[in-house]
Amino acid sequence: DPALVYDGGGKFDASFNEAAYNGAEWFSQETGIGYQDLEIAGDAQREQAIRQFAARGNSPIALPGFSWETALRAVAPDFPDTAFVIIDTVVDDLPNVRSVVFKEHEGSFLVGALAAMASESGTIGFVPAFDFSLLNAFGCGYRQGAAYINPDIEIIETAIGTGFDAFNNPGGGTEVARSQIDRGADVIYHAAGGAGVGVLQAAADAGILGIGVDSNQNHLHPGQVLTSMLKRVDVAVFNAFNDYNNDAWTNDVQVLGLAEEGVGAAFDEHNADLITDEMRAQIEEITTMIVSGEIVVHDYRDDSSCPV
């Protein structure tokens, strides 16, 4: 059977890990094949978890999150017949590992552009859980997208906390969002996992717009969530399980950007009233330009800096 081990935030974080879970469920429903999953209690358990699954013959083993890299490198050589898929970082020097990474900055560019279009005040907000490279990549893409639409736009960025526990502080998320709203922000994008629920709540309470992340969070507050930056971790997990099942496994590096539909902005009935045809058209145009390379979205992780 395939196996899935969640990253620190835990299975139901309403975003990243949950997307991985959804991918596994999707596979399970489609094929009727079961899978095993596990939440870890700390970094020391990472290697142990992978090793135990591998030793029990589970394959492929899906590892969402870059934090798995070290453990994976330690274990994978010992189990050459087991297939692994790691998400969010590249491990290309091991023969039995598939790597899937996303161009979050591209997806964030789109929602940033939408935010700038929807904003009436000319001020928008971004709320990362804390100062962290991956989250800064979201923020940087968002800034570029917004500035693309409106070069004069004001972007307020406020982190909730200083470590991983910030992902679990919706109260903090609420207060951060409110303080941004007080400063005039009328669209707020979060990259804060569980704490983001508080951000979206604050936006809904104040009658302004929030933007969800990772999974489609539009339904949380219909009509109050402008869109969600989709990161199709579910697709990555589903594909890995499915490929293995169909003997189509490849040990390669998959970079999922807008072109591959690995990231994107969510449009559904919950935000239909918020998105005008005009906006929709403009987004489609931007998408095409990014896919074609006409617009190059800078990735914060390349040089730890952001042009906007």
Added chain:
Amino acid sequence: MDAILSDLISLLITTIRVSTPLILACLAGLYSERAGIIDIGLEGKLLGAAFGAATVAYLTGSAWIGLIAGVGVSLAFSGIHGLASINFRGNQVISGVALNFLAAGLTTFLGATWFARGGNTPALSGDARFGAIHFPFARELSGVPVIGPLYSGLLSGHTILTYIAFLAVPLTAWVLWRTRFGLRLRSVGENPKALDTAGMSVMWLRYKALMITGTLVGVGGAYLSTAQAASFSNNMAAGRGFIALAALIFAKWRPFQAMFACLLFGLLEALQYRLQGQDLPFIGRVPTQAMQALPYVLTILLLAGFVGRAIPPKGLGQPYVKER
């Protein structure tokens, strides 16, 4: 000028909201510690109450029933704490630590089992949440300069739980210094033998204090999940119980000082949100983390510079052993 004023007001509004759970937890700790029982477990009680409140509010659709459930949960925690530290003369610190672990484990475990959302509860809406209370004419007056923002923004527009928290401050002061119960409470934390030889039951009095503790911190927990946020999420107390404890010591176990200490923490947090990523005069841009550490650094400086020695109730932490 107007911009500065409205900035200031919005800062104060944030301060009030952020301080609310701190004040409730801090006053709760005050009753416990005034009765001689250390309460490291405030954090766990906040968490347990937040969970209880969110769960029941979701199931019943009523924030009030949720509040009662939240208080019930933290009362149960208080009961365990009482058993351990009053009846069995256990170490109060370790009991508190255990309760913190218990709350962290149990809330997520039960939440995951009941709602299959990894311990988070479903979002609350409508009557399942405490809404803002608007004072009469708040809307009409909001346009008036100075008075408008003060009245409509700062005073009006909070949830009932915030008003409860701030009312609990003078009430606590009144109880402590004007009532028989307060007199006995203070004596039992200072010198339980004095109360015992006066013919009163130390045990029963301490339980009464813990019940008040449970109630107040329960309201604080409910505030987190049914007023500030709209659902429970894992570990959502996020250290507020510990901050409340620090504020309590800072305030030297006095109610009004406790409120001011909590407001100070709240203000620094609000300020920190506000100043992140902004250029400060003379200093330039400061790393986010430096801003975030600011409240804690300032606390230490204040403590070292101005507040002086905090002398706890003399009987604090000591189980009352009555030889028979």
Added chain:
Amino acid sequence: MSAPRIALPRWVDVVLLPVLNVSLAFLIGGIVVLAVGENPIEAVRIMFYGAFGYGYGFGFTLYYTTNFVFAGLAVALAYHAGLFNIGGEGQAYVAGLGAILVALAVAGLHWALALPLIMIASALFGGIWALIPGYLQAKRGSHVVITTIMMNFIATSLMSYLISRVLKPPHIASDESERVDAMTRVPFLSEWIPMLRNTPVNISFFLAIAALVGVYILIWRTKFGYALRTMGHSGTAARYAGMSNAKLIMITMAISGALAGMIAVNDVAGAHGRLLLNYVAGTGFVGIAVAFMGKAHPIGVGLSALLFGVLYQGGQELAFTMPAITREMILTIQALVILFTGAMSEMLRRPVELAFIFSRLRGHDPDTQPKLAAQEDK
């Protein structure tokens, strides 16, 4: 009401009561396990199998135990001086900085030479982080409980900044430091004991044992320890004896922080081989429970650290084998163990005493006869 008190044999206090308390915790945990539809006896078996049953699990048990020993000793030592150091978490975190700076600076150096340097750096950084509250307590009277809590928060901010913005090399995706050179890294025990293959338990384990012995000697066999205990019991008596409370407080806090700092040797320079964000992950707080459960005595700390090691590792095994039992369930059981063995450890004393009286009555022990007569008065 005033049934006769009898002096219980020492083994009851030292062995029977703790065992009964742990059993009670497991009993209640078992009920919860039962409630989620699993077999509690099977769960306990899996737990112990996971912790001791095979080399891999055992290695992890020892690894966790190592951390808990350091964290527990840090709290226990300060406790003997009448200080409550809740700051082990932050002290260990900051010590990680010392550990990684030295380990990277001497990259390539053989571990046997690097280890003392890394230890000194970790102790120094952890010690300084604890010395600040110590100094404030000694000189300014700031309550060490608040200041250590504050220092924990400040450590999180500081380390988050340093790791994400300073130490993180560009070629690594996640926010963490450069890796420690394989030569320099504290070696895993599996190099010598193949059974422990692939487990993070390393030389630090012996450091932990040495620390247990060392702290015992320090507290009960040295002049400093004598002074420290005097102050812990009575600051006035210490002043009378001509001991400087201020100096004692600062030295004690520094040593306490240095002990917490040893977690960095085990994790940063050993198990992880690099500095990770939030690498302490609550170990410092568990240390409080470990210390109090172990009654602040090194033997007790060693045993309760082992118990927690078993719970951590066995719990992981359990989560594997019984999917219904999640990590939170394990946390709950841990909480129950702390509660019953730590906070409510006296709960079963009375019943045990009565059981003893009863058994002696049946045995017609002449010594207890008069006391029992007294009880019958009731």
Added chain:
Amino acid sequence: MTSLTPETTQRPEVAAGTDFAIELRKINKRFGPVHANKDIDLEVKRGTVHGIVGENGAGKSTLMSILYGFYHADSGEIVVGGQPVIINNSSDALHLGIGMVHQHFMLVDNFTVIENVILGAEDSALLRPSVDKARRELTRLAEEYGLNVPPDALVEDLSVGQQQRVEILKALYRGADILILDEPTGVLTPAEADHLFKVLETLRNEGKTIILITHKLREIMAITDRVSVMRQGEMVKTLETSETSPEQLAELMVGRRVLLRVHKEPANPGDVKLEVKDLVVADDQGTERVKGVSFTVRAGEILGIAGVAGNGQSELLETIAGMRPANGGTITLNGEEVTAADEDYAAFLRRKGLAHVPEDRLRMGLVTNFYEWENAILGYHDEPRYGSGLMLEIKAAKAEAKRHIEKFDIRPANTDLKTANFSGGNQQKIVLAREMERDPDVLIVGQPTRGVDIGAIEFIHNQIIKMRDAGKAIVLVSVELDEIRSLSDRIVVLFDGQIVGEADPETADEGELGLLMAGVNNKKAAVQ
């Protein structure tokens, strides 16, 4: 367990014919292996002052605590006013009209007098009415019995004597008919004690019954009507006071003859060992408590410092001993200036040959949680004989402790017993042995016999004289005038932080000293 009739808290009607306020029958109480009360019988006549004497640990406090409902007797019977009763807790005792002033006060230090008085006896849920009532009541009691205390002062700011009055007021406020006082004069000055006895007399004359525990036979002879003697948990005898003598009581208590007078040869003073000059000391709050004190002490003499507690003695002692910094003036030890500077100066002074028996043995001189042997080296643990370098040589320490135990007859003779488990007298001996056996040049002694029984007092006094005769300079601070007069070779009187006069113990009479202690200086007045 006390048993018999179930009715408990009803105050029994005075049964006609019985003139006993209290009868105890066959009371037994054990603490683990200690049989603190063995088959105790006691009858206390109504309207009398009944004394109870006995060595430390004889079981006096335990017996009274049983009467007050604080402990439960294992067996036995309590009869109050002719009615058998069960006293389950202090509340029951209070209802029966029994009030108690404990050996260690049961006051809340940071409460006002009124708050302490009404605690537990409030009339309503709000404090105001109770406070008003208590204020009136206190005024009345102050007039009636001379029990004056400022009602709104914090207890911690009161002198010990005043605190004790608060305890008595507490009992009277609750309408006590039977008042138990456990060693009430142990901490009082002579004037305060006299005042207390006047109060007790007034109370007796009003028909109240008083049980008085004390170690001072002089007091027993002066105030009690009857006296009971306890020894090792047993009631040895009850006597009419008028038909006994201190010597007989002492013998009954201890089981042997006791010398009640100190015998000493005339002093033979040598060089100046300790010189204090213009010393100024402030307390923790910054208030000046010692205001320019000067004196010298020579080898082979005892300088007694008399004074009412709270006139700067504590601060003076602590400063000389190096525990408290001086705010002015100098201290010279063996010709070397040694005015306290650092926090660990006390250790330095010990090395220079100064030993210090502190006033408060429980909080300062001992760590009650330590084993006996650990306390035997307190303050000296750094010496090389207890281990060179960093290590502490437990064997050496225990050997030293053993020597102390043998030489000072400390009981039980067990170095591995927690100090808290020793009686007060033996605890005091542990401190004395430690400080005296160090063979210091200068010995500073504060309240050496506070709360200690007469057998031990005799021993301690003899030890101090022996030290003097061995050529040591000794400073003795005591609130016991008797003690000061019988031990000292010279006496100075401290009042309000200043030395107000000097007296010769041979010639000075109590009245003269008393006036000095009250701050009235005849000589000075005469000079001016």
